Amino acid sequence: xxxxxxxxxxxxxxxxxxxxxxxxxxxxxxxxxxxxxxxxxxxxxxxxxxxxxxxxxxxxxxxxxxxxxxxxxxxxxxxxxxxxxxxxxxxxxxxxxxxxxxxxxxxxxxxxxxxxxxxxxxxxxxxxxxxxxxxxxxxxxxxxxxxxxxxxxxxxxxxxxxxxxxxxxxxxxxxxxxxxxxxxxxxxxxxxxxxxxxxxxxxxxxxxxxxxxxxxxxxxxxxxxxxxxxxxxxxxxxxxxxxxxxxxxxxxxxxxxxxxxxxxxxxxxxxxxxxxxxxxxxxxxxxxxxxxxxxxxxxxxxxxxxxxxxxxxxxxxxxxxxxxxxxxxx
Amino acid sequence: xxxxxxxxxxxxxxxxxxxxxxxxxxxxxxxxxxxxxxxxxxxxxxxxxxxxxxxxxxxxxxxxxxxxxxxxxxxxxxxxxxxxxxxxxxxxxxxxxxxxxxxxxxxxxxxxxxxxxxxxxxxxxxxxxxxxxxxxxxxxxxxxxxxxxxxxxxxxxxxxxxxxxxxxxxxxxxxxxxxxxxxxxxxxxxxxxxxxxxxxxxxxxxxxxxxxxxxxxxxxxxxxxxxxxxxxxxxxxxxxxxxxxxxxxxxxxxxxxxxxxxxxxxxxxxxxxxxxxxxxxxxxxxxxxxxxxxxxxxxxxxxxxxxxxxxxxxxxxxxxxxxxxxxxxxxxxxxxxxxxxxxxxxxxxxxxxxxxxxxxxxxxx
Numbered sequence: 269x270x271x272x273x274x275x276x277x278x279x280x281x282x283x284x285x286x287x288x289x290x291x292x293x294x295x296x297x298x299x300x301x302x303x304x305x306x307x308x309x310x311x312x313x314x315x316x317x318x319x320x321x322x323x324x325x326x327x328x329x330x331x332x333x334x335x336x337x338x339x340x341x342x343x344x345x346x347x348x349x350x351x352x353x354x355x356x357x358x359x360x361x362x363x364x365x366x367x368x369x370x371x372x373x374x375x376x377x378x379x380x381x382x383x384x385x386x387x388x389x390x391x392x393x394x395x396x397x398x399x400x401x402x403x404x405x406x407x408x409x410x411x412x413x414x415x416x417x418x419x420x421x422x423x424x425x426x427x428x429x430x431x432x433x434x435x436x437x438x439x440x441x442x443x444x445x446x447x448x449x450x451x452x453x454x455x456x457x458x459x460x461x462x463x464x465x466x467x468x469x470x471x472x473x474x475x476x477x478x479x480x481x482x483x484x485x486x487x488x489x490x491x492x493x494x495x496x497x498x499x500x501x502x503x504x505x506x507x508x509x510x511x512x513x514x515x516x517x518x519x520x521x522x523x524x525x526x527x528x529x530x531x532x533x534x535x536x537x538x539x540x541x542x543x544x545x546x547x548x549x550x551x552x553x554x555x556x557x558x559x560x561x562x563x564x565x566x567x568x569x570x571x572x573x574x575x576x577x578x579x580x581x582x583x584x585x586x587x588x589x590x591x592x593x594x595x596x597x598x
Numbered sequence: 599x600x601x602x603x604x605x606x607x608x609x610x611x612x613x614x615x616x617x618x619x620x621x622x623x624x625x626x627x628x629x630x631x632x633x634x635x636x637x638x639x640x641x642x643x644x645x646x647x648x649x650x651x652x653x654x655x656x657x658x659x660x661x662x663x664x665x666x667x668x669x670x671x672x673x674x675x676x677x678x679x680x681x682x683x684x685x686x687x688x689x690x691x692x693x694x695x696x697x698x699x700x701x702x703x704x705x706x707x708x709x710x711x712x713x714x715x716x717x718x719x720x721x722x723x724x725x726x727x728x729x730x731x732x733x734x735x736x737x738x739x740x741x742x743x744x745x746x747x748x749x750x751x752x753x754x755x756x757x758x759x760x761x762x763x764x765x766x767x768x769x770x771x772x773x774x775x776x777x778x779x780x781x782x783x784x785x786x787x788x789x790x791x792x793x794x795x796x797x798x799x800x801x802x803x804x805x806x807x808x809x810x811x812x813x814x815x816x817x818x819x820x821x822x823x824x825x826x827x828x829x830x831x832x833x834x835x836x837x838x839x840x841x842x843x844x845x846x847x848x849x850x851x852x853x854x855x856x857x858x859x860x861x862x863x864x865x866x867x868x869x870x871x872x873x874x875x876x877x878x879x880x881x882x883x884x885x886x887x888x889x890x891x892x893x894x895x896x897x898x899x900x901x902x903x904x905x906x907x908x909x910x911x912x913x914x915x916x917x918x919x920x921x922x923x924x925x926x927x928x929x930x931x932x933x934x935x936x937x938x939x940x941x942x943x944x945x946x947x948x949x950x951x952x953x954x955x956x957x958x959x960x961x962x963x
Contacts, residue, residue, distance in 0.1 A: 307736050338917055378939040384736070385681060386942045389883050392876060393934030400927025408920065526872065529740045537736065566755035575744035582733045582741060594734075598826045 278439050279559045280552050285445035287551020288452045289514070292507035293528035294535070294543040295456070296500040301537050302476040303496040304376065307388045310395040312525020314364070314501060317402045319508030319517045321363050323413050324406040325356040331405045353415050357505070364501030372494045399522060408519065413512035418443040448510045455506060456544060459499075468495060476538075530578035536588030545589060550574045601956035617806055634795055642788040654787035659860045661901045662794035663852050668881040668893035669805050670848025675879070676887035677809055678841035679821030680730050681738060684745030685878045688846050690870035691719045691749060692853025694759050697768040700781075700858065701761055708773040708780045712797065712854045719850020720843045722749075727842030731835060734824075746872055753866040769863035781858045790859050797855065798894075801848050806890050808844065817841050818888075849878075884937055886946025895945045903930065 296311040324331065328347040336344055351359070375394065379387055425439050463469035474482040475492045483489055511521050531550050535542025554573045562569045587594050606621045608614040618624040638658070642650045667689065674680050695715035699706060726745040733741050753759050760768050772782030779785040780793045808814050816837045819827035828834050857864045864870075877900060885896020904926055911922040941947055 335921060338921055375935055375939070379942075382938075382942055385675075385887075386883070386938055388736070388739075389879065390935050390938045392879075393931045393938065395931065397928050397931025397935065400924045400929070400931060403924040404921070404928065408924065526743070529743060533737055533740050568751065568755070572744065572747035572751050575741070575747050579729055579733075579741045579744040582737055583729050586733050586737060588737070596825050598823065598829065 274439070276556075276559070278441070279555050281439065281441060282445070283552035283555030284548050285442070285449055285551070286555065287531075287548035288449045288544070289445070289507075289510060289547075290524070290527055290531045290550060291544045291547030292448070292452055292455070292503065292510060293524050294531040294547055295459070295540065296503040296507070297528060297532055298535075298537065298540055298543050299459075299496055299500050299503065303472055304475075304493055305384065305387070305479075306376070306391060307384065307537075308500065309388065309391045309525065310398060311500065311504060312528065313395040313398045313402070313522045314367075314504035315508040315511065315524070316517070316519070316521040317367075317398050317508075318360055318364055318501065318505040319413055319512035319521065320402050320406045320411070322356055322360040322415075322505070322509065323411045323512070323517050325351050325359050326353060329406060334407055335404055357415070357509075360505055361502060364505055365498045368494050368497035368501050371497055372490060376493055377490065395522070395525075399519075411512075411517040413509065413517050415509055415513060417447050417513055442514075444510070444514055448514075451506065451510065452544070455503070456540060459540060472496065527574060530574040533578040533582055533588055536590045536592070538592055539588070539590035542588060542590035550577065553577050600959065601953050603957070617803075631799075635792075639788045639792060642786075642791060650787045654791055655860070656905055657901060658787075658791050659794060661898050662791070662798045663855045663860055664878070664881060664901055665894045665897040666794075666798050666801050666855070667849050667852035667878055668885060668897045669801055669890055670845045670852065671878050672882045672885070672887065672890070672893040673805060673809070673817070673848070674841050674845035675882055676889065676892075677814060677821060678817040678838065678845075679824075680727075680838065680841060681736070682742045682845075683739050683872070683875045683879070684726060684742035684749075685849055686870045686872060686874035687746040687749035688719050688723055688849045689853030689856060689874065690753055690866050691722045691846075692716060692850030693857030693864055693870065694753050694768065694866075695719065695850065696854035696858050697761075697770070698759070700771055700773055704771075704773075706773075707775050708793070708858070709775050711773065712851055712858070715854035716847045716851040719853065720847040723842045723846020723849070724839050727839050727846075730838050730842065743872075746875055750866050750870060765865075767863055767865050768857070770858040773858070781862070783862070785859075794855055794859060797851060801851065802890055802894065805844075805848070809890070813837075813840060821888075880934060884934065884944055886944030889944070889946035891949070892944050892946030895949070899945065903933070 293311060293315060296314070297308055300306055300308040300311070323329075328349045328351060330336075330344050330347055333344045333346075336342060371394070375390060379390055425441055463473055471482070471487045471492060472495065474485070474487055475489065479489060482492075507524075508517075508521070511524060515521070527550075528547075531543060531546040533546075534549055535544070535546030554570045554577075557573050558567070558569050582588070601622055603620050603622075606619075608619070613619075616624075618627055642654065667685065671682065671685050674682050692715045695718040696711055699711045699714055700708075703711075722745075726742065729741050730738055754766065760766055770781040772779055772784065774780055775793065778789045780789055809817070816827070816832045817840075819830070819832045820834060820837050820841075824834060827837075853870070857869070861869060881896035881900045882893060883896070884899055885894070886892025907926050907929060908922060911917045911925060912919060917925075937944075
């Protein structure tokens, strides 16, 4: 077998793992869409905000330091202590849950029964708001996020597979990507267990099925929304940690939300397994396309390939892979 | 009392179907036209206060151009109900078509360049509108992102589009109409302003008349419920594609103007990125879905607000620009949410309510 064959396998493996990272963001979308019918564009910014909060807490940054300095002429910077990673993660989760409360209290409650497009626009507004607010709170510089996950290529795997073919230097697989895969699997398993075996989880599924019926048997929609947005905040935190550890906590992190959209389309807006499978298809597809065809047409095809793939796919199956069949009545 | 609909009798069919059937509206329209065509150009030519260039470039031109684009998007989203996030890409098509036309046919009048660019964009829009026959709702919105990212990538990677220039930028050469320079470094502010104004009025007139005719009604039928519309005999293919075509035509015109008249030089990833698509969507939603007037005031709102915020924060409070930018993001986001909560039907609805109030005010009955 030639080296090229192994390189292709390497590309596929890396694509799968990138796909898992996309799925992490897509999961948050699916959770919220199922429970409240809101297409939450702010999911990517939530991941960014969660990661920023985590880094800020870890380093003991004073929130709004830059703003306070500008207005009052002070020279604040840091509290002078560092919060241990585990505690910081718990605190960041607390912030995301508080955020879920605020979203429900000040936005969703007022927009019940509006058109989906109005709710969608509201989440775009929310995304803009959080972007500006997050930068004001923690500063807009690129931050390094270190939660103790191993980084860099896996040396053992590289050495073990070197020399399998002439001119092949072994598989290069990022340790962090492998961890991301493990964590994503654990996350999905626990989400499924949560929604199947707990009372709250059953209530979530009831709301997702039919919110009017759920309301009539005594499930509080507003409570469910808070729970769902908290869950999405938790997923955003996990995604933020993974992406932040991979490429630094910076503005571009919020753009992965856009990458999660074709993943959703492929998988269907309402399916958790769909988000995972869709992510993997997109991840492998774009990496393979860039590897095989990219060099001939100028490269950087990753920018658009996912969308075009999803577009072509949808023409044949409008509800996505695992989406509920769309039934229309007059 | 102040807004009166009564006592305005029509004696002919033509009068009954005119665009502004109420006398007060008509007078207001002529007053605005007079200000736009006489007062503002005179102010620009005489350069009162020395800010003609600033006013044209910071407020007037962006407002006129975005208003054209907003009308275009409103036809697709507000009248035909097809959500699109690809407007930035379509504006790029208009800009690059204009650039290729300007450099290939140096003698062509700028007016025809802009119109032909719009027509080319309409073709591309129809092409990307084809999936709308199968894909609906948010799935379609995401599918139009394919247009956004693919088109921007295409203009970045294929040297033919930017005539192999080393920087990858395109810059507009000097072109004129009736001997007045419209594009290029030496064009005067009033010429640019008047050119865009005429196009905006043309587009608004066309859009208004399209939307109240047969084709506009079929768009609205598709918007309200496409299956029911299909059953009563509205052809979805023709209707949806015509909406995509007309909408892209206007957006293409706006893109051509944005590049040739307003910016002069453009780098595609910078000028026509996804944020422009969102900005345009904001204009349409805040202005009011399904309203031509709404598109125009929506554009005015979204153009003026950042300028105002920046003036307050940077010039009055002397804050560093980065904080001002973050604040602007937060405030724009918050305002959009507040707007949607208070008035989901946009500024146009507020205007309608105001007219209702003015009919009786200050009397109780």
